[in-house]
Amino acid sequence: MQRMKWLVLAAMFVAADAMAQQCGNSALTLTCPSSIGAAFTSDDCTSSDSSHYDLWQFAGTAGQTMTIEMHSTAFDTFLALIDPNGVPVVDNDDLSSSSTDSRITFTLTSTGTWVIFANSLGAKTGDYNLTFSCGATNTARRRAARHGSN
Numbered sequence: 001m002q003r004m005k006w007l008v009l010a011a012m013f014v015a016a017d018a019m020a021q022q023c024g025n026s027a028l029t030l031t032c033p034s035s036i037g038a039a040f041t042s043d044d045c046t047s048s049d050s051s052h053y054d055l056w057q058f059a060g061t062a063g064q065t066m067t068i069e070m071h072s073t074a075f076d077t078f079l080a081l082i083d084p085n086g087v088p089v090v091d092n093d094d095l096s097s098s099s100t101d102s103r104i105t106f107t108l109t110s111t112g113t114w115v116i117f118a119n120s121l122g123a124k125t126g127d128y129n130l131t132f133s134c135g136a137t138n139t140a141r142r143r144a145a146r147h148g149s150n
Helices: 002-022 138-146
Strands: 034-040 053-060 064-071 077-082 088-092 102-107 112-120 126-137
Touching (some): 034 053, 053 064, 064 077, 064 112, 077 102, 112 126
Antiparallel strands (some): 034 126, 053 112, 077 112
């Protein structure tokens, strides 16, 4: 079951990337930290399941821990993180059983351009907020620990 979920997500990302190019929705670049207010409208790109999406990209360093959060009161959010090779590595639908917001915390496995797939579940439109924060790399944390600082 888990393998099927990843295959579907990979296919969805490839299709979304191709559709984004067709409808003029290229990935927007984020810097860390960021807090973005955005919206899905009926004119936005849609996936094969009619859900709306935006692609966000950032330059990441192996060992760096990233946290991405997506909040909306208009629709159920979905997030996926795609590595520099185009492979989905993690996704999140709901923060908890009482929240339809999404959060991913992930330690990057390679250096390069990573992509965030921000998505509405279903053909819903409306406002959303995306927050993006970056922790120090594991190397920087080890260096700080050796020098007695946090």
